[in-house]
Amino acid sequence: MTFEMFVTVMMNGLTLGALYFIVASGFSLIFGLMRTVNMAHGTLYLIGAYLGYSVYDLTENWYYAIAAGMTAAAVFGAIMQVTLLGWMQGQELRQALVTIGLSIIVADQLLAHYGGLSLQFFPPDALFGATAFPIIERYPTFRLFQIGAAVAVGVALWLILNRTKLGLMIRAGVDDREMLAAMGVRVSLVAVVVFALGAALAGLGGVIGGSAQPFSQGTDVRFLLTSLVVVIVGGMGSIGGTAIGAIIVGMAEQWGQALFPTYSVIVTFVIMAAVLAVRPQGIMGRPS
Amino acid sequence: MTGMIRSWPLALTAAVIAVLVILPLLLPNFWIANILGRSIAYGIIALSLTFLATYGGFVSLAQTMIAGVAGYTIAILAPTAIPAGAGWSYGLAIPFAILMATLAGLIVGAIAVRTRGIYLLMITLALAVGFSLFVQSNVELFNGYEGIRNVVGPDVFGMPFRTPLVFYYVSLATAVLLYLGVMYLVRTPFGLVLQALRDNSRRAAALGYNTALHRIAAFGAAGFIAGCGGVLTCFYNIGISPGSVGMGATVNILIMSVIGGLGHPIGAFIGALIFTLIDTFAASIYDRDRFNTLIGLLFLVIVLASPDGVLGIGKKLAGLFRRKERSAEAAPVSPAQASPAQSEH
Numbered sequence: 001m002t003f004e005m006f007v008t009v010m011m012n013g014l015t016l017g018a019l020y021f022i023v024a025s026g027f028s029l030i031f032g033l034m035r036t037v038n039m040a041h042g043t044l045y046l047i048g049a050y051l052g053y054s055v056y057d058l059t060e061n062w063y064y065a066i067a068a069g070m071t072a073a074a075v076f077g078a079i080m081q082v083t084l085l086g087w088m089q090g091q092e093l094r095q096a097l098v099t100i101g102l103s104i105i106v107a108d109q110l111l112a113h114y115g116g117l118s119l120q121f122f123p124p125d126a127l128f129g130a131t132a133f134p135i136i137e138r139y140p141t142f143r144l145f146q147i148g149a150a151v152a153v154g155v156a157l158w159l160i161l162n163r164t165k166l167g168l169m170i171r172a173g174v175d176d177r178e179m180l181a182a183m184g185v186r187v188s189l190v191a192v193v194v195f196a197l198g199a200a201l202a203g204l205g206g207v208i209g210g211s212a213q214p215f216s217q218g219t220d221v222r223f224l225l226t227s228l229v230v231v232i233v234g235g236m237g238s239i240g241g242t243a244i245g246a247i248i249v250g251m252a253e254q255w256g257q258a259l260f261p262t263y264s265v266i267v268t269f270v271i272m273a274a275v276l277a278v279r280p281q282g283i284m285g286r287p288s
Numbered sequence: 289m290t291g292m293i294r295s296w297p298l299a300l301t302a303a304v305i306a307v308l309v310i311l312p313l314l315l316p317n318f319w320i321a322n323i324l325g326r327s328i329a330y331g332i333i334a335l336s337l338t339f340l341a342t343y344g345g346f347v348s349l350a351q352t353m354i355a356g357v358a359g360y361t362i363a364i365l366a367p368t369a370i371p372a373g374a375g376w377s378y379g380l381a382i383p384f385a386i387l388m389a390t391l392a393g394l395i396v397g398a399i400a401v402r403t404r405g406i407y408l409l410m411i412t413l414a415l416a417v418g419f420s421l422f423v424q425s426n427v428e429l430f431n432g433y434e435g436i437r438n439v440v441g442p443d444v445f446g447m448p449f450r451t452p453l454v455f456y457y458v459s460l461a462t463a464v465l466l467y468l469g470v471m472y473l474v475r476t477p478f479g480l481v482l483q484a485l486r487d488n489s490r491r492a493a494a495l496g497y498n499t500a501l502h503r504i505a506a507f508g509a510a511g512f513i514a515g516c517g518g519v520l521t522c523f524y525n526i527g528i529s530p531g532s533v534g535m536g537a538t539v540n541i542l543i544m545s546v547i548g549g550l551g552h553p554i555g556a557f558i559g560a561l562i563f564t565l566i567d568t569f570a571a572s573i574y575d576r577d578r579f580n581t582l583i584g585l586l587f588l589v590i591v592l593a594s595p596d597g598v599l600g601i602g603k604k605l606a607g608l609f610r611r612k613e614r615s616a617e618a619a620p621v622s623p624a625q626a627s628p629a630q631s632e633h
Contacts, residue, residue: 037406039413084592092405092406093347093405093406093409094591094595096347096406096409097542097546097587097591098588098591098592100539100542100587101584101585101587101588101591102584102588104539104580104581104583104584104587105580105581105584105585105588107580108578108579108580108581108584109581112577112578112581221417221534221535222421224417225413225414225417225418225421228410228411228413228414229414229418232407232410232411232414261425262425262426262427262428263422263426264425265418265421265422265425266418266422268418269414269415269418272411272414273399276399276400276402276403276411277399277402280402280403280407
């Protein structure tokens with residue numbers, strides 16, 4: 001393996017990890033902080049991608065697609081939380097089953113509406129093409145943008161959680177839900193906001209991911225799987241843990257594909273099993 | 289839970305089995321193989337999930353994957369398979385496939401042993417989806433996306449395995465043995481410890497029981513059950529492909545177990561029968577292409593209305609009926625007396 005190839009695979013792993021971070025941070029937010037189980041996270045990704053695509057098709061504006069994808073996923077997520085998941089708070093298995101049922105229905109309806117062919121966005125000119133990059137000379141601009149977007153999401157989440165009143169309420173809710181409610185905070189409303197925020201991140205991931213690689217039926221399963229593995233490895237409810245998990249999974253996938261192509265999936269799962277054996281709560285997770 | 293087992297007396301079980309044995313005389317071949325036989329074969333896989341959920345409290349989504357391990361093992365070893373594999377005889381390949389599934393169950397149990405509840409569900413789902421992506425991308429062993437075809441099964445008494453009657457009776461016999469095996473197992477000391485761990489693992493551990501070993505052994509037993517189902521469904525589908533172990537297939541088994549009810553092993557077969565009926569007759573109910581929407585809605589309604597599935601609904605109705613009967617006998621039942629009967633479920 002040449003040094004150039006080494007750098008390319010490292011960059012590919014990092015940029016893939018960046019996309020995974022955007023999607024999985026939403027999952028981690030919803031489950032890790034609000035204890036709401038959401039097995040429809042991949043579905044929210046797909047809703048963001050498809051509805052973003054509809055708007056992209058009409059307006060030919062990629063930024064509108066981003067806004068539409070995030071809004072669609074957030075609205076759907078908020079509706080899920082208000083109508084179904086909110087009142088079964090604490091019944092984790094039931095929430096898991098309900099969201100699995102929803103994801104089957106939504107995936108089938110998306111298939112009926114959009115068909116089974118792969119779709120893909122074309123990012124605007126500013127993000128298209130390649131940029132000069134040390135050692136490997138050129139690297140796709142959009143992949144570099146993915147890293148920027150992931151960093152922006154990470155910083156924004158950290159600021160929301162640590163520097164705003166909403167963040168204060170969310171963190172208080174993690175520690176003692178009843179006490180927070182007793183202090184006059186409408187915990188159910190906070191939960192809806194957090195769910196919408198997490199869903200919007202899935203939708204954002206849908207449009208960004210749909211610009212980097214085509215999406216179709218089955219993409220939802222892939223991103224649900226990735227979100228699960230990332231938070232299992234990184235630890236629930238920790239932004240830093242999610243970032244570490246996302247980079248590990250992204251790297252494992254890219255290095256696996258580069259070194260032993262048809263066995264690459266196994267690498268990810270060996271890592272997951274190893275983390276579970278040593279630290280069941282994940283690398284940065286708090287022991288339960 | 290024990291009360292529930294007693295309320296399913298042996299006589300009823302024997303009667304149901306007798307009806308199932310006679311049924312092929314009355315029904316056309318399509319019903320025997322494609323409705324009843326298929327329900328029983330998939331019901332066995334669902335039984336492995338229901339067993340873990342009911343008696344261990346583990347909702348494992350890896351059971352379809354474990355059935356797939358058996359299915360792929362037999363497909364790779366089978367003498368008739370296309371592309372040709374090892375070419376063992378079925379007499380050797382079938383026990384080996386079930387052994388591999390049992391091992392896979394033990395491995396899943398070992399990976400998930402320190403987690404429970406929703407984490408267990410997530411980890412087993414991740415393992416299941418990972419396995420399907422792996423077999424899909426690996427051509428060397430698993431023939432990638434196409435999978436392995438023409439796994440027809442052995443001849444039984446000189447008749448091909450896929451003769452409706454042969455497939456039906458072999459599936460039925462396997463299911464009855466496994467069902468009775470589960471009902472026996474949960475009353476052995478091992479089964480009682482398993483239920484103790486489900487109800488209060490700290491207390492059971494304090495009594496000196498090895499929590500981890502019991503849990504892993506339960507996954508091994510469930511792996512054995514799922515392996516039997518995996519071999520049968522592989523013969524039913526005349527082969528196996530990544531679609532048989534993917535997210536869709538995994539969720540289908542979950543749907544069967546939940547619709548039937550995660551309160552008693554028989555729920556697995558009831559759920560499998562309902563699922564198969566809807567799958568077969570969806571065209572006349574709604575739209576064949578939108579089967580997933582239909583089954584998804586039914587699943588959602590069941591989870592929302594009766595988390596214990598059809599069995600739960602049946603028990604509620606039976607409870608209502610019994611209460612009416614009792615009040616008709618003018619025997620006033622105080623709430624305190626009535627509550628133990630309620631608390632059984």
